[in-house]
Amino acid sequence: KNQVEQSPQSLIILEGKNCTLQCNYTVSPFSNLRWYKQDTGRGPVSLTIMTFSENTKSNGRYTATLDADTKQSSLHITASQLSDSASYICVVSAGVGDKLVFGAGTILRVKS
């Protein structure tokens, strides 16, 4: 069964600290993996998209890694800011059947 599991479910960190969010998937065949940021009351916004051949991709203070062998991805946030408080969603695409599998998200709260 195609699944995307994210951990932790929620996380609280102090402003300025780093954090890492995890995504494990069983989607097959794999096409690409995306990380979205969803602010409260808003729609998801894309942070990164990674294909099979990409191990690391950065977008400002956000760095995503992908290990296609172990079917794991992580999103690392450096020097967190209050505006990073949001839900972070991992989405994996299957190469057939127009299939996108969404994770439930990790809720991050950055406090001062």
Add this chain to the structure above:
Amino acid sequence: NAGVTQTPKFRVLKTGQSMTLLCAQDMNHEYMYWYRQDPGMGLRLIHYSVGEGTTAKGEVPDGYNVSRLKKQNFLLGLESAAPSQTSVYFCASSLRDRVYDEQYFGPGTRLTVT
């Protein structure tokens, strides 16, 4: 350039009532989608459209209907609302197939069915 917009932002319905959610995009995208988001679950696809005049079922289509009469608009209808349809609804669009192309999401509609 407004991107993807949704109307209304909030709505409360009684069981059995009907309503239509409107999605509009100004990016000339071919593909449009309706999702629902429930607490503790990932976004689930309700219906989608691959072009003007086309519609197709997603993962959870029961109780919903859609229409795409114009390329820029995608309507989601609830014929007889049920409490199980209480959710946040998101519209999205992409230039081509969402598997390979970026999806752009609207701000969402929060629907409560009592």
